[in-house]
Amino acid sequence: MGPLQIKDILQTSPENQSVTVKGWVRTKRESKNAIFIALNDGSTIHNIQAVAEPGQFSAELLSTVTTGSCLKITGQLVESQGSGQAVEVKIDDILVYGTADPESFPLQPKKHSLEFLREIAHLRPRTNTFSAILRIRHALAFAVHQYFNDGGFFYLHTPVITASDAEGAGEMFRVTTLDLNKLPRTEEGAINFKEDFFGREANLTVSGQLEGELGAMALSKIYTFGPTFRAENSNTTRHLAEFWMIEPEMAFFELEDNMNLAEDFVKKVITYALIHCKDDLNFLQNRLAEEDKNKPQNERSIPLLEKLSFVVDNPFERLTYTEAIEILLKSKPHKEKKFQYPVGWGIDLSSEHERYLVEKHFKKPVILTNYPKEIKSFYMKLDEDGKTVRAMDVLFPGIGEIIGGSQREEDYDKLLGRVKEVGIDPENLWWYLETRKFGTAPHSGFGLGFERLVLFVTGMSNIRDVIPFPRYPKSAEF
Template sequence: MKIIDIYKQFKELKKEITVIGRVRSNRQGKAVSFLVLDDGTYAKDLQIVYKPETKGFNEFLETRVGAIVSIKGLIVETPNRPQPFEISASEVLLLDNCAEEYPLQKKEHTMEYLREIPQLRARAKTFQSTFRIRSAASFAIHEYFVKNNFVYVHTPIITENDAEGAGEAFVVTTRKDAKYDQDFFGKKASLTVSGQLNAEALAQAFNSVYTFGPTFRAENSHTNRHASEFWMVEPELAFSDLNDDIQVIEGLIKHVIKYVLENNLEDLKYCESFYEEGLVDRLSKISNDNFEKVTYTEAIDILIKASKKVKFEESKIEFGIDLATEHERYICEKHFKKPVFVTDYPKEIKSFYMKLNDDGKTVAATDLLVPGIGELVGGSQREDSYDNLIKRCNELKINPEDLKWYIDLRKFGYFKSAGFGLGFERLVMYLTGAKNIRDVIPFPRTPKNLLF
């Protein structure tokens, strides 16, 4: 049996069971020995009690931390102890021992040390809970969109466009020179930074679609919120405006939180003990609370007033600035104390594809700011005017011919569209309380770091 199933059924299990797992600790005594077993399926370990008369005892004496063992025995309830039950072993079997130099001994390890051994760190309780939550959140995302009649689509990993226009893409090439016209695709190709533009085209066919896959940014950033390879959730809603977009964002975030609370509560409690005190209460409150909504202009006013009492590192606060993380966190953590949608940003700090508002200065865009992280989601209503889109491309020195297929969608029946991008690792950080993006993805890729 798996440990998760044993915990769910232990009151009804009256016969001998067999469980296979990895040894976390093995404390041997003359009369009785205690072994702590883990098989990766649950946040709680299994305590095994075995004695010299237990079958296989002598061969079991050399069992070390990290070894794989098989245990057969009966469940004995222990209501007056921290664990509700233990296994009284009738047979113990060492299946494969572990080398003495096993890096994960029963002691505290720093996160920096564990990042150097990503092939082993998933066995540590912190990372087991983190990655089980990551798995549950993945499922919940798919569940939400399927229940709301979105079509799951796969957009290209190799692409010719940089959707954000930032030029921070990894080049895909077979050549040692820069003669891309002679390259495999006959032009310059890159790893995708976003599936959005392709998703827009597909939304016009299916009404509502979403992508969920890896994206890549060649951004030389060493912050705790940036990685070179990460996963993005990118829905696209045809015939929809910014308000529709905001409703879907809030619905998705709340659905994921509720799913994880219902299905991974023990993992959340472990993360609470390791990462963030009060994590479960925070998530529970957010899942039942309404998110706030303010315009960018209102947010700037809030920050200007706050700057008279609060010392911001980025002290120049005026209309037109790109909000720094400290500004974002002040708005959602200190001022509103809840997730906040900031809307209608200046067009100069947003992407070319965002719909120009009637004031000619701002675009129909929104960022969802959440406590502890800052920006979690970025979305917008897409520009539906062919002429305005051409104009924006020219203003930003983007060659419209390079995006002709995308811009021409406006010629062929295009009535409003909206969408957003959710950084999945940032969501997992928000769910677990983890402080570094490197700790919520199994094998992180960051500048100067390509282990495994």
């Protein structure tokens, strides 16, 4: 099992027992009476204080104990004499695993900007902010798997390399082994992908949904949780080129069942974080409060724990897209022309519209349904009016849409018609269409971008700060 971690030692009753602590130095402070070393190993937001007497160790040894150095300390666990911690270690011995030159080590005991920390992604997990984010990310990932396992779902590994574009957007990363300096050509001059590794064009997946539906048609309830990729040239706080998607697909689920699952799912995983990540969430809430002190009152964010409770404690309001448009048209921001984007039936709602519905009008999370078919994907089930589809979007405060899903079209002829309507070659989706010919069934599913969930739960403002090594245009350094 390895040595005790600092998280466990901090919860141990002090009885002058010998303990061994391993970790990285956050700070070292010397006074005439004692030398104080704050050590952290990443298991908790809290440091453990280790105390030595002046003259106990040589000046040469202590000169290597600087912020960022890695140490092994053995000593006696005693009741702390100072405030801020219940226990501390009275040092008997120090072993320096690795030093950190204070002149060149970039993480010093001071505030660093998030932009600067993105440039040193190999070191930023050692900061309080990013260690807290990564522990919360882990807890949420565990809660996702636990939720679906307990609900009778099967974890399906869908391919990372695919020949289909699930979203029809075309913004995909190509996978090839062709020599880009000597590309084979057809007689017409086009690239001859028959000579490529797979004998056809192949890309990194943008979604595991289509393959997930195949699994649901055999196992009834499945979920995917894996990396997805979009070659969208967006330098925004909400976009990544590589991110993780959670996509459950369920046979025999109709739109109402899908909404019930989505609401229960996000409430349960957020509740798990609230229970198991209290210290990290409190730290991040205090961090946000410090940032908000410099902002005007109307620009300050909802306290983090209050925002999470807002989702967990409220039943989600459910209404159709058409009803939402009517509310927006009657709203004060629309009448006073304060919305940046226009409102009208057929628009793809912007974040400002979604947040108005959640934060101002209903004051609770919202699920919108039955969107116009023109702004939704080809695989969504057509409503009887032929104009809308059985889509659903879950809207959260501060972020807008967090889940997108639908009842899938199970009728072969209708699905084939939509495939042709949006300009997709049916031959490329023959296997997907065939499931509607061989034992078709009503089925539904949704997608949740995992980083979007982590962004919401941690209260961070930039999605590049909730994944260990973000990928975005012109950035793949680490």
